Amino acid sequence: MATHHLASWACSLKYSDMPQNVIQAAVRSFYNWAGCAIGGSKHPATTIAHNSLSPFFGPPTASLLGHQGKTKIDAQHAALLNGIASHVHDYDDTHLDTIIHPTGPVASALLAVAEWKGGFSGKDFLLALIVGIEAECKVGLAVWPEHYDVGWHITSTTGSIGAAVAVSKLLGLSISQTTNAIGVAATQVVGLREMFGSHTKSFHPGRAAQSGLMAAVLAEGGYTSSEQALEAKRGWANVVGVTKPGIAADLDKWLGMNAEASEHGVGLFSAGVGRWEILRNSFKPFPCGIVIHPIIDASTQIHGDMKTQGLDAQNIKSVHAKVHPLVLELTGKRKPKDGLEGKFSVFHGAAIGLIYGKGTPSEYEDHVVQDAKVIAIRDKVNAESDKSLGADETIVVATMSDGKILERHVKHAVGSLEVPMDDGMLQRKFVDQCAAVLGDRVQAASEICWDIEYAKDVADVAKLL
Amino acid sequence: MATHHLASWACSLKYSDMPQNVIQAAVRSFYNWAGCAIGGSKHPATTIAHNSLSPFFGPPTASLLGHQGKTKIDAQHAALLNGIASHVHDYDDTHLDTIIHPTGPVASALLAVAEWKGGFSGKDFLLALIVGIEAECKVGLAVWPEHYDVGWHITSTTGSIGAAVAVSKLLGLSISQTTNAIGVAATQVVGLREMFGSHTKSFHPGRAAQSGLMAAVLAEGGYTSSEQALEAKRGWANVVGVTKPGIAADLDKWLGMNAEASEHGVGLFSAGVGRWEILRNSFKPFPCGIVIHPIIDASTQIHGDMKTQGLDAQNIKSVHAKVHPLVLELTGKRKPKDGLEGKFSVFHGAAIGLIYGKGTPSEYEDHVVQDAKVIAIRDKVNAESDKSLGADETIVVATMSDGKILERHVKHAVGSLEVPMDDGMLQRKFVDQCAAVLGDRVQAASEICWDIEYAKDVADVAKLL
Numbered sequence: 001m002a003t004h005h006l007a008s009w010a011c012s013l014k015y016s017d018m019p020q021n022v023i024q025a026a027v028r029s030f031y032n033w034a035g036c037a038i039g040g041s042k043h044p045a046t047t048i049a050h051n052s053l054s055p056f057f058g059p060p061t062a063s064l065l066g067h068q069g070k071t072k073i074d075a076q077h078a079a080l081l082n083g084i085a086s087h088v089h090d091y092d093d094t095h096l097d098t099i100i101h102p103t104g105p106v107a108s109a110l111l112a113v114a115e116w117k118g119g120f121s122g123k124d125f126l127l128a129l130i131v132g133i134e135a136e137c138k139v140g141l142a143v144w145p146e147h148y149d150v151g152w153h154i155t156s157t158t159g160s161i162g163a164a165v166a167v168s169k170l171l172g173l174s175i176s177q178t179t180n181a182i183g184v185a186a187t188q189v190v191g192l193r194e195m196f197g198s199h200t201k202s203f204h205p206g207r208a209a210q211s212g213l214m215a216a217v218l219a220e221g222g223y224t225s226s227e228q229a230l231e232a233k234r235g236w237a238n239v240v241g242v243t244k245p246g247i248a249a250d251l252d253k254w255l256g257m258n259a260e261a262s263e264h265g266v267g268l269f270s271a272g273v274g275r276w277e278i279l280r281n282s283f284k285p286f287p288c289g290i291v292i293h294p295i296i297d298a299s300t301q302i303h304g305d306m307k308t309q310g311l312d313a314q315n316i317k318s319v320h321a322k323v324h325p326l327v328l329e330l331t332g333k334r335k336p337k338d339g340l341e342g343k344f345s346v347f348h349g350a351a352i353g354l355i356y357g358k359g360t361p362s363e364y365e366d367h368v369v370q371d372a373k374v375i376a377i378r379d380k381v382n383a384e385s386d387k388s389l390g391a392d393e394t395i396v397v398a399t400m401s402d403g404k405i406l407e408r409h410v411k412h413a414v415g416s417l418e419v420p421m422d423d424g425m426l427q428r429k430f431v432d433q434c435a436a437v438l439g440d441r442v443q444a445a446s447e448i449c450w451d452i453e454y455a456k457d458v459a460d461v462a463k464l465l
Numbered sequence: 466m467a468t469h470h471l472a473s474w475a476c477s478l479k480y481s482d483m484p485q486n487v488i489q490a491a492v493r494s495f496y497n498w499a500g501c502a503i504g505g506s507k508h509p510a511t512t513i514a515h516n517s518l519s520p521f522f523g524p525p526t527a528s529l530l531g532h533q534g535k536t537k538i539d540a541q542h543a544a545l546l547n548g549i550a551s552h553v554h555d556y557d558d559t560h561l562d563t564i565i566h567p568t569g570p571v572a573s574a575l576l577a578v579a580e581w582k583g584g585f586s587g588k589d590f591l592l593a594l595i596v597g598i599e600a601e602c603k604v605g606l607a608v609w610p611e612h613y614d615v616g617w618h619i620t621s622t623t624g625s626i627g628a629a630v631a632v633s634k635l636l637g638l639s640i641s642q643t644t645n646a647i648g649v650a651a652t653q654v655v656g657l658r659e660m661f662g663s664h665t666k667s668f669h670p671g672r673a674a675q676s677g678l679m680a681a682v683l684a685e686g687g688y689t690s691s692e693q694a695l696e697a698k699r700g701w702a703n704v705v706g707v708t709k710p711g712i713a714a715d716l717d718k719w720l721g722m723n724a725e726a727s728e729h730g731v732g733l734f735s736a737g738v739g740r741w742e743i744l745r746n747s748f749k750p751f752p753c754g755i756v757i758h759p760i761i762d763a764s765t766q767i768h769g770d771m772k773t774q775g776l777d778a779q780n781i782k783s784v785h786a787k788v789h790p791l792v793l794e795l796t797g798k799r800k801p802k803d804g805l806e807g808k809f810s811v812f813h814g815a816a817i818g819l820i821y822g823k824g825t826p827s828e829y830e831d832h833v834v835q836d837a838k839v840i841a842i843r844d845k846v847n848a849e850s851d852k853s854l855g856a857d858e859t860i861v862v863a864t865m866s867d868g869k870i871l872e873r874h875v876k877h878a879v880g881s882l883e884v885p886m887d888d889g890m891l892q893r894k895f896v897d898q899c900a901a902v903l904g905d906r907v908q909a910a911s912e913i914c915w916d917i918e919y920a921k922d923v924a925d926v927a928k929l930l
Contacts, residue, residue: 045688052686053679055581056539058521074521116520150707151699153652184665187618188672189654192691194700200649200690203683207653214518218668221517223510225665226657234616235659242615242708 002231002255006138007178009257009266010131010165015123018130023453025278026126029093029133031449032283032426033103034065034465036092038445039361039433040085041066045199049206050081062112062462066437069463075116079163079213083108083206087155089361090343091287091433092205095133095280096417098140098154099290101205102281105159106132106166108209113167113216114458120170122455130278132166132212137277138266139230142250143241150243153191156204157240160185161230163212164219173220183225184215186236197340230255283426285415286359288343291327294394294413295346295383299353301408302398306354313355314373315401318380321350322395325385332383342369351378354398360432392416467696467720471603472643474722474731475596475630480588483595488918490743491591494558494598496914497748497891498568499530499930501557503910504826504898505550506531510664514671515546527577527927531902534928540581544628544678548573548671552620554826555808556752556898557670560598560745561882563605563619564755566670567746570624571597571631573674578632578681579923585635587920595743597631597677602742603731604695607715608706615708618656621669622705625650626695628677629684638685648690649680651701662805695720748891750880751824753808756792759859759878760811760848764818766873767863771819778820779838780866783845786815787860790850797848807834816843819863825897857881 040046041064050064058074065082073081086092086104095102110128114120136158140147148154164185168178188211191204219225230236231251241247256265264275286296298321306313323346333345342348342364351374352363368374389395392413398406412418414425421429427446435442441464448461455461505511506529515529523539530547538546551557551569560567575593579585601623605612613619629650633643653676656669684690695701696716706712721730729740751761763786771778788811798810807813807829816839817828833839854860857878863871877883879890886894892911900907906929913926920926 048686048688049683052683052688055526056523056541058523058539061520074523076521151704183660183663184668187655187657187660187665187669189657190652192652192654192694192700192704194691194694194697194704195648195652198648198689198691200652200688203649203688204652218514218517221513223513223517223665223668224663226659226663229657229659232659235657239616239657239659 002251003179003182003227003229004175005255005257006135006165006230006266007175007182010135010169011175011178013127013131015127018127022130022276022278023126025281026130027450027453028283028423028426029103029278029281030107030126030129030452031430032093033086033107034449035430035433036089037065037082037086037108038437038465039091040088041437043085043088045088045202046081046085048199049084049203053077061116063115063465065465068438068441068465075112076210076213078112079109079209080206082111083209084202087205088202089287090289091284091361094282094284094290095137095140095277096282097280098137098144099148100137100140100158101155102133102136102162104205105156105163105208105212106136108206109163109213110166110170111458111462113170113213115462117171118457118459120458122452122458124170125455125458126453128166128170131169132162133278133281134266134276135165136162138254141254142237142247143244146244147241151193152240153193153195153201153204156191156208157189159205159208160188160190160211160215163209164215167213167216168219171216171220173216177219179227180223180225181216181219183229184218184223185212186229187225188215189240280417282415282417283421285421285425285429286349287361287364288349288359289331291324291391292331292346292349293415294392294410295321295323295327295396296349296353296359297413298394298396298408298410299350300357300359301410302396302406303354303357305406307357311400311404313377316354316377316380317399317401319350319354319382320397321381321383322386322389323383324389324391324393325387326391328383328385336369338366339364339369346383347378347381348374350381350396467716468644468647468692468694470720470722471600471630471695471731472640472647475600475634476640476643478592478596480592483592487595487741487743488591490746491595492915492918493748493888493891494568494743494746495572495591495594495917496895497558498551498572499914500895500898501554502530502547502551502573503902503930504556505553506902508550508553510553510667511546511550513664514549514668518542526581528580528930530930533903533906533930540577541675541678543577544574544674545671547576548674549667552670553667554752555754556749556826559747559749559755560602560605560742561747562745563602563609564613565602565605565623566620567598567601567627569670570621570628570673570677571601573671574628574678575631575635576923576927578635578678580927582636583922583924585923587917587923589635590920590923591918593631593635596634597627598743598746599731599741600630601627603719606719607702607712608709611709612706616658617705618658618660618666618669621656621673622654624670624673625653625655625676625680628674629680632678632681633684636681636685638681642684644692645688645690646681646684648694649683649688650677651694652690653680654705745882747880747882748886750886750890750894751814752826752829753814753824754796756789756856757796757811757814758880759857759875760786760788760792760861761814761818761824762878763859763861763873763875764815765822765824766875767861767871768819768822770871772822776865776869778842781819781842781845782864782866784815784819784847785862786846786848787851787854788848789854789856789858790852791856793848793850801834803831804829804834811848812843812846813839815846815861
């Protein structure tokens with residue numbers, strides 16, 4: 001019944017069913033996504049895809065973000081390209097329980113459809129966005145963690161389903177049509193982790209957006225699929241979660257409609273016991289793998305301490321960090337050669353925090369990673385695994401050449417659920433990402449995105465980005 | 466090395482490397498595919514997709530088959546829609562070792578690209594077609610049968626890879642670009658078996674064609690992916706074949722370049738020991754699951770016997786068939802309600818063979834399945850599982866009301882590798898499928914397709930279909 005549950009819940013949810021904090025989380029998710037998509041709009045992964053696929057572009061009905069309304073293409077390709085752009089700097093949001101980056105596939109599809117069709121208010125848009133994000137996170141929870149461990153990029157494998165449910169909601173499809181849309185989306189399983197480190201990683205959420213959009217449009221037209229796409233013996237969960245024992249029970253748990261059976265299931269919100277996954281969504285202060293965030297946070301704090309005390313990073317003698325064991329496993333690259341490799345180097349993360357007091361996309365440009373000054377500090381950083389630390393915890397000790405010691409203990413890195421980025425930090429991140437693309441239009445774009453809830457027609461928002 | 470092997474083999478193969486029987490198999494595969502795609506062009510699965518997606522169609526550069534050049538759309542959507550049409554009657558070809566329907570994804574992508582770009586000869590086309598079909602069948606063999614058993618529709622999960630390799634070959638991509646194309650295709654794993662029985666089943670080969678085409682176009686533009694997309698720990702084979710033990714050895718076996726390591730690997734043809742998978746491709750005489758073919762064959766032969774002896778099917782008293790156990794497991798539907806269900810009824814298969822002496826799409830139309838005359842005979846058919854029979858074997862005994870007994874023993878059903886459809890049968894199948902769509906243009910279309918090898922520009926062929 002999981003597929004039917006999901007479809008009927010999605011169809012029945014009303015704006016008034018959602019608490020204010022859920023709506024606020026959706027606004028923040030959209031805002032962060034828009035900044036990432038604008039900021040990633042000039043990356044080669046985006047521009048190569050744009051140029052290569054331009055012979056196929058259909059009627060110009062949907063805007064490419066970062067082009068300020070000057071470039072419109074068909075909605076399918078807009079969903080693809082905005083989805084690619086939003087993920088390409090590894091700077092998008094993270095549902096920490098599943099490490100799904102939920103907004104990319106859903107918002108990329110939704111914004112394209114909203115502009116193509118026209119006439120949808122900000123509230124229509126946010127309702128559909130929330131429905132889609134809940135859908136992808138709930139189905140992701142049902143197959144997590146084995147699904148990811150095997151090698152699936154869970155953002156896109158669940159993202160097509162989330163995008164399909166969201167577009168179905170926006171277009172007002174029936175339960176039966178939404179069920180078919182889920183099926184057409186579920187059968188398109190995009191995303192192998194082996195692609196990490198190449199352009200194809202960011203292709204994944206883009207293609208998920210496009211696949212989900214297509215699924216909803218086909219279902220609206222009467223295209224049929226299975227009514228048990230998620231739970232059938234040879235349906236989505238059993239096939240992509242084949243190594244997970246007891247997956248039927250997990251589907252019930254996360255997609256249940258019955259409060260007695262589950263306290264986490266979708267569709268339980270009206271009973272007051274449901275868990276909104278969007279409230280567990282987090283935002284990255286730094287454009288790299290989340291395991292490096294604690295050390296950038298601590299190093300940035302030490303940068304502040306040095307400034308206060310009139311010290312200079314050039315005078316650092318050595319840096320010793322204690323980190324969670326995953327950090328060195330995933331990001332232990334000692335000598336990164338370029339920006340992309342820098343994202344997999346905890347040592348680079350420490351160096352930029354200490355030198356610049358920040359870790360933005362600028363500090364991951366190739367020339368920074370290759371800068372002798374940065375390399376000098378990077379080589380002085382030593383990291384030691386400590387099993388007693390949490391995944392978002394670190395202790396960093398910098399010893400200056402005069403013997404002075406600066407130490408910071410970060411228990412929960414900024415951007416975690418415990419220490420979330422506040423609205424001001426999100427705005428600085430937006431401006432920082434988008435200024436080079438939008439120029440003096442950046443403040444206006446920021447305001448438009450913050451005010452998405454009050455937009456009369458979301459098409460007008462898309463055009464201005 | 467599997468990915469690199471496949472790419473470098475594909476790039477190096479020349480037309481002169483291929484024996485005449487391989488080229489002939491490719492011509493027959495193309496011919497059969499074109500008939501299926503034209504024959505399926507008016508099916509709701511095709512027309513709904515066409516209508517629903519038309520708002521996204523780009524510049525009209527590629528023809529929809531069955532429209533005789535009157536409908537051109539962008540090449541991506543042409544690949545999708547022709548791919549859907551070619552599979553929708555379950556009448557396309559079958560690589561029996563993997564039950565991949567290999568030509569749909571590859572030819573649908575290739576023909577669209579050939580027409581879009583223009584200037585490719587029939588020989589260019591056939592070379593790329595063969596390269597693509599070998600690619601998808603070899604990677605399919607590496608994950609078979611566990612991959613299919615888990616629930617993947619192997620035609621499309623391998624088809625995107627085959628289409629990407631084929632389009633890369635046609636466009637003359639380098640080994641490095643072809644490797645990237647394989648990666649972008651491999652990361653798009655489309656097709657759950659749960660969708661069988663709905664429109665989404667035929668969406669699978671169409672989407673595989675489109676995904677493979679897109680992969681090659683992106684790779685040509687410089688888009689990067691993994692260089693070990695197929696064999697990496699979290700690459701295609703390990704992820705989609707996660708339940709298969711020893712998959713690394715199977716990749717070596719089927720994608721090896723070294724005759725000492727394997728006698729089946731791709732790229733061994735020049736050493737004279739390679740196995741061409743296209744020579745193991747078969748064609749369906751009947752538009753239904755292959756397990757019903759023996760009983761239709763035997764019943765059709767009995768129809769001939771009745772005719773010779775002046776008997777009428779109306780006077781059949783009872784029919785008793787011995788069949789392989791899989792037949793009743795997969796197609797034991799006693800009372801099919803419509804054409805689609807009829808394809809899963811061995812009893813309907815016997816009835817149409819006995820009454821009409823054939824089993825073409827006409828005999829699977831709803832009104833035939835619901836015809837009282839057909840139902841009367843169908844209800845008289847009894848089938849018994851017999852483990853001693855082969856999967857393509859049956860014994861059918863019809864008892865007439867006057868006590869006369871007619872018996873046929875089919876050891877290998879027509880369409881099997883042992884009793885292949887000859888060229889005349891393929892031509893009758895083509896005409897039978899396409900006459901209603903093409904009218905009096907059907908013979909000309911048949912001739913154009915047979916002569917594909919000698920086409921100066923394949924774009925001219927596409928236009929005429």
